[in-house]
Amino acid sequence: MIRSEWIKLRSLRSPAWCLIALLAVNVLFGWMIATAQARQWDGVAAWDPVRASLSGVIVTQIAAAVFGVLAFTTETIRSSLAAMPRRSRLLAAKTLVVAVAVLLAGLVAALLAFLAGQAAIAARGVPHAGLTDPGAARAIAGAGLYLTAVALIGMAAGVLTRSTAAAVTGVIAGGLLVPVFASAMPEALARFVVGWWPTAAGLRILATTPDRDMLDPWPGFAVLAGTTVVLMVAAFVTFRRRDT
Amino acid sequence: MLEIQGLTKRYGETVAVDGLTCTFEPGRVTGFLGPNGAGKTTTMLVALGLQRATAGGVRANGLDFAGCRSPMREIGALLDAQAVHPNRSARAHLSALAASNRLPRRRVAEVLDRVGLTEVAGRRAGTFSLGMKQRLGIAAALLGDPGILLLDEPINGLDPTGIAWARGLMRELAGEGRTVILSSHLMSEMELTADHLVVIGRGRLITDTSLAAFLDGAAPAELLVRADAPGLAAALRAAGATVRDRADGALLVSGVEAVTVGRIALAERAVISELSPRRGSLEDVFMSATASAVEFGGAR
Numbered sequence: 001m002i003r004s005e006w007i008k009l010r011s012l013r014s015p016a017w018c019l020i021a022l023l024a025v026n027v028l029f030g031w032m033i034a035t036a037q038a039r040q041w042d043g044v045a046a047w048d049p050v051r052a053s054l055s056g057v058i059v060t061q062i063a064a065a066v067f068g069v070l071a072f073t074t075e076t077i078r079s080s081l082a083a084m085p086r087r088s089r090l091l092a093a094k095t096l097v098v099a100v101a102v103l104l105a106g107l108v109a110a111l112l113a114f115l116a117g118q119a120a121i122a123a124r125g126v127p128h129a130g131l132t133d134p135g136a137a138r139a140i141a142g143a144g145l146y147l148t149a150v151a152l153i154g155m156a157a158g159v160l161t162r163s164t165a166a167a168v169t170g171v172i173a174g175g176l177l178v179p180v181f182a183s184a185m186p187e188a189l190a191r192f193v194v195g196w197w198p199t200a201a202g203l204r205i206l207a208t209t210p211d212r213d214m215l216d217p218w219p220g221f222a223v224l225a226g227t228t229v230v231l232m233v234a235a236f237v238t239f240r241r242r243d244t
Numbered sequence: 245m246l247e248i249q250g251l252t253k254r255y256g257e258t259v260a261v262d263g264l265t266c267t268f269e270p271g272r273v274t275g276f277l278g279p280n281g282a283g284k285t286t287t288m289l290v291a292l293g294l295q296r297a298t299a300g301g302v303r304a305n306g307l308d309f310a311g312c313r314s315p316m317r318e319i320g321a322l323l324d325a326q327a328v329h330p331n332r333s334a335r336a337h338l339s340a341l342a343a344s345n346r347l348p349r350r351r352v353a354e355v356l357d358r359v360g361l362t363e364v365a366g367r368r369a370g371t372f373s374l375g376m377k378q379r380l381g382i383a384a385a386l387l388g389d390p391g392i393l394l395l396d397e398p399i400n401g402l403d404p405t406g407i408a409w410a411r412g413l414m415r416e417l418a419g420e421g422r423t424v425i426l427s428s429h430l431m432s433e434m435e436l437t438a439d440h441l442v443v444i445g446r447g448r449l450i451t452d453t454s455l456a457a458f459l460d461g462a463a464p465a466e467l468l469v470r471a472d473a474p475g476l477a478a479a480l481r482a483a484g485a486t487v488r489d490r491a492d493g494a495l496l497v498s499g500v501e502a503v504t505v506g507r508i509a510l511a512e513r514a515v516i517s518e519l520s521p522r523r524g525s526l527e528d529v530f531m532s533a534t535a536s537a538v539e540f541g542g543a544r
Binding site for chain 2: 001003004005007008010011012013014074076078079080081082083084085086090243244
């Protein structure tokens with residue numbers, strides 16, 4: 001079953017391009033954000049060079065989400081289920097293949113972004129981080145995990161909506177736009193969104209400097225992971241039951 | 245063998261299939277017919293576990309299809325030839341299906357060969373004509389070497405050579421002892437391919453009979469009579485026959501045996517150049533059998 005899903009993924013060009021785009025954009029934005037933040041740093045405020053170089057995931061999570069959505073919505077589901085009526089197995093195999101593909105691409109993308117970003121920061125004479133610095137390896141792995149979680153949320157959205165357009169819109173609005181517009185919200189709500197909204201909390205996994213107003217890295221990521229699990233369970237239950 | 249037992253499927257208020265019971269036997273091609281909205285597709289979707297029955301169920305060779313370990317070995321289905329990712333090659337499409345059922349890889353090459361797509365197996369399915377997609381769909385159905393084949397409109401889009409090929413293939417598959425279920429609206433093709441018919445309308449069984457019996461049973465026997473005697477028609481009517489004139493001068497006679505027509509012609513000293521029984525076509529018989537079950541009848 002897993003091999004079947006792997007053949008499906010491998011035999012199309014768009015998923016590969018999606019992951020290559022993810023990688024390229026992640027490195028480019030990591031480098032850009034690291035350069036911009038290093039230039040603006042006043043030498044006094046808290047400075048997190050690791051996080052700066054990995055912040056490209058805020059943009060590349062779109063590619064991860066789209067990858068997850070398309071993995072399900074481009075499926076000719078009737079043909080697949082007529083050949084394999086045990087639906088949970090089909091969805092589990094798909095979940096595994098999507099997760100592994102995005103995790104590997106995400107880890108490579110994060111590592112390259114880290115190296116490019118740190119080089120850019122060092123070139124400006126601003127304190128930079130090395131791979132062995134505390135939290136750096138965890139933040140790089142965390143960026144890969146973050147993208148994987150977003151891809152699975154995308155896939156769950158694809159299963160639940162059965163529509164590419166609806167799922168992509170939903171994931172981008174929920175994952176990206178809600179935290180961006182937090183500053184326009186009433187204060188109590190804004191505080192909740194900034195601290196606890198799954199994608200905002202999940203990004204804490206990139207941080208290597210403590211922030212008293214925010215969750216610690218792993219608890220933050222646990223909020224995102226928990227949301228992913230809930231959505232995936234909803235997807236499995238719906239997929240098992242519904243008529244296709 | 246595919247057994248449908250008391251199958252009912254409701255969508256909200258709409259009853260798509262209403263207590264349908266019938267059996268598709270192995271070793272023959274069974275035509276599964278019905279007007280649009282009769283419940284054919286729903287029945288097939290339930291048989292494949294794609295939709296849940298409201299009541300009753302379907303058993304494939306005594307098994308519940310949805311619980312099979314290697315379902316493609318039980319039922320091979322062609323539901324929609326267009327349901328192939330356009331950017332995936334025919335070979336990759338079949339390989340993925342084969343892998344999902346742990347079928348040996350050589351089956352992919354074998355079925356590609358059997359449907360004649362070997363040379364284009366590496367091409368993207370999106371570049372295929374509808375006829376080629378039908379062949380690919382048939383190849384997918386054959387992958388697991390199944391005992392039951394469920395083919396929904398498999399000859400749409402095939403060219404005349406392709407149609408003749410598909411007809412031969414279906415006869416061959418039935419000859420190998422498989423249960424071949426063929427759903428189609430092309431009556432002339434059904435007449436040439438099927439041995440047996442299951443006809444449904446409004447979700448209920450209308451008839452489950454052999455093709456020959458269906459054609460004989462419902463059609464009034466008619467004789468085509470061609471003769472040079474203008475008085476023959478009147479003489480036949482006098483003998484109690486119903487006679488219609490055809491535009492080409494021949495007569496369509498019903499209500500009397502052929503031998504009676506011969507006797508009357510002899511008495512009238514008429515020379516008969518043609519006297520042949522005319523069977524109603526499957527199309528005629530189907531239309532009259534399902535007339536009351538047509539959901540979307542146009543104005544006549």
